[in-house]
Amino acid sequence: MTAPVKPGPPRWYRPRSLRGKLLIWLVPLYLVMALLSGAASYYRYEALIRRFMDELMETLAYSHGAGRIEDIAPLPLLSLARANENGAVVVQLWTQDGRLITSSRSDAAVPLQAKPGHHLLVDEKNKDQLWRVFTAPPGVRANQPRVQVLQSERFAKEEVARRTFFAAVPIALLVPVTLLVLWLVVARTSRSLHSVADHVARRDHRNLDELPASQVPEEIAPLVGAFNTLLARLQQAFVAQRRFVQDAAHELRTPMTAVALQMENLRASVPDGQARDQLAQLEAGMRRAHHLVEQLLCLSRQDASATPPPTDPVDLTALLRESVGQCMALADRRRIEVGFNGQVAPVFRASVSDLRSVFDNLLDNALRYTPEGGEIEVRVHTAGGRAVVDVVDSGPGLPHHMLERVFDRFFRMPGAPSGGSGLGLAITRAAALRQGLSVELRARDDGASGLVARVRLPA
Numbered sequence: 001m002t003a004p005v006k007p008g009p010p011r012w013y014r015p016r017s018l019r020g021k022l023l024i025w026l027v028p029l030y031l032v033m034a035l036l037s038g039a040a041s042y043y044r045y046e047a048l049i050r051r052f053m054d055e056l057m058e059t060l061a062y063s064h065g066a067g068r069i070e071d072i073a074p075l076p077l078l079s080l081a082r083a084n085e086n087g088a089v090v091v092q093l094w095t096q097d098g099r100l101i102t103s104s105r106s107d108a109a110v111p112l113q114a115k116p117g118h119h120l121l122v123d124e125k126n127k128d129q130l131w132r133v134f135t136a137p138p139g140v141r142a143n144q145p146r147v148q149v150l151q152s153e154r155f156a157k158e159e160v161a162r163r164t165f166f167a168a169v170p171i172a173l174l175v176p177v178t179l180l181v182l183w184l185v186v187a188r189t190s191r192s193l194h195s196v197a198d199h200v201a202r203r204d205h206r207n208l209d210e211l212p213a214s215q216v217p218e219e220i221a222p223l224v225g226a227f228n229t230l231l232a233r234l235q236q237a238f239v240a241q242r243r244f245v246q247d248a249a250h251e252l253r254t255p256m257t258a259v260a261l262q263m264e265n266l267r268a269s270v271p272d273g274q275a276r277d278q279l280a281q282l283e284a285g286m287r288r289a290h291h292l293v294e295q296l297l298c299l300s301r302q303d304a305s306a307t308p309p310p311t312d313p314v315d316l317t318a319l320l321r322e323s324v325g326q327c328m329a330l331a332d333r334r335r336i337e338v339g340f341n342g343q344v345a346p347v348f349r350a351s352v353s354d355l356r357s358v359f360d361n362l363l364d365n366a367l368r369y370t371p372e373g374g375e376i377e378v379r380v381h382t383a384g385g386r387a388v389v390d391v392v393d394s395g396p397g398l399p400h401h402m403l404e405r406v407f408d409r410f411f412r413m414p415g416a417p418s419g420g421s422g423l424g425l426a427i428t429r430a431a432a433l434r435q436g437l438s439v440e441l442r443a444r445d446d447g448a449s450g451l452v453a454r455v456r457l458p459a
């Protein structure tokens with residue numbers, strides 16, 4: 001059989017969370033969209049502004065070129081700052097043979113271009129200044145001036161960049177806003193999933209009711225539905241299994257009682273000797289089987305009851321004294337000293353049968369696993385503000401890693417004395433939990449060999 005392949009830890013590019021997945025897909029998508037839209041806007045604005053500027057320069061050139069050279073007055077001067085910042089144009093008027101008559105900017109060093117049309121030229125004095133130039137074709141009359149119009153290229157570039165920036169800003173803003181909205185939506189959705197998970201976490205095998213599907217998103221509802229179907233099937237299976245165990249244990253009880261009775265009768269007619277020993281062994285085996293059936297019945301009854309048994313005010317001191325009293329005969333036979341001491345336990349509401357289950361099983365263990373001549377003490381005290389009952393024995397104790405394991409059904413320590421079924425501690429814990437008590441096993445505080453079974457009462 002091949003071992004199941006475990007999914008590796010999530011990597012940054014392969015996250016397992018929905019939030020991570022959405023981010024990993026959407027952030028690059030938005031960035032690419034923002035870049036593409038920026039580039040598209042740039043080219044569109046560039047074409048638009050260029051065409052607008054070219055048309056403006058051409059109109060200006062033709063309107064200035066219509067007069068006669070003799071009538072030309074000096075043009076009003078324009079500063080370089082204005083040309084760069086506002087895109088103001090510079091107009092130059094020339095004679096047909098290339099002599100500058102007047103210019104709206106005296107320091108614009110661009111000679112008259114022989115070829116009419118649009119040019120891109122560097123200023124001859126100021127190499128940082130780049131000009132878009134329109135040279136009008138010569139007029140038909142000899143006394144017409146030649147016109148050249150200049151406009152700062154830096155202005156055009158800055159204008160295109162500015163407009164592209166404003167076009168890209170909304171998309172750039174959309175990235176954090178969408179991510180924030182996504183984050184909130186996913187957080188809300190996962191909150192509803194967490195509430196379903198909480199419902200599941202609070203369940204045990206006795207509570208397999210349907211999970212609420214109304215709170216989860218539609219996409220998750222089929223999963224919850226499938227889970228509910230599984231829960232229903234599990235519940236049926238549990239009920240069938242419990243009924244089987246209960247019926248089997250119940251059915252076994254009657255023939256076993258009959259066999260025990262037969263053996264009792266047989267005893268009188270069996271002579272002393274080997275046959276008597278064998279009968280004694282048979283009787284011990286019968287007792288073990290009987291004990292197992294009783295424990296099984298007890299466990300299946302606990303499992304079957306969905307509602308806790310009725311509670312009454314319980315005088316714990318009296319209940320403990322009674323339990324101790326009941327095991328005195330066996331303790332005497334095994335020369336085990338059983339002591340009871342400590343404070344007076346509080347009176348509280350609980351089910352007497354559950355409390356008896358807890359303390360009888362713990363005392364039974366202490367008696368069974370403590371060797372002859374040992375000691376058992378039932379101690380009542382307070383720890384951490386809660387009343388505590390300790391059943392302390394001087395037996396072999398348990399290794400640390402087994403202190404929890406022994407609560408498993410049918411688990412017995414290898415080499416444990418025969419007679420037990422391995423169900424006592426499972427019954428103890430289930431009964432304790434139902435009454436709000438906690439049970440744990442621990443080593444003795446004084447370092448001596450033995451075990452302490454500690455029961456904490458509700459706060």
Ligand SMILES: Nc1ncnc2c1ncn2[C@@H]1O[C@H](COP(=O)(O)OP(=O)(O)OP(=O)(O)O)[C@@H](O)[C@H]1O
Nearest residue numbers: 365366369406412413416420421422423424425451
């Ligand atoms: N006081 C103890 N000292 C040493 N070992 C213990 C003690 N109590 C329990 N154990 C170990 O834990 C195992 C499980 O105990 P549990 O009470 O569940 O079953 P059991 O005593 O074997 O049978 P049952 O209680 O059903 O008659 C025991 O078999 C024993 O090995």
Ligand SMILES: [Mg+2]
Nearest residue numbers: 365420424425
């Ligand atoms: Mg036991």
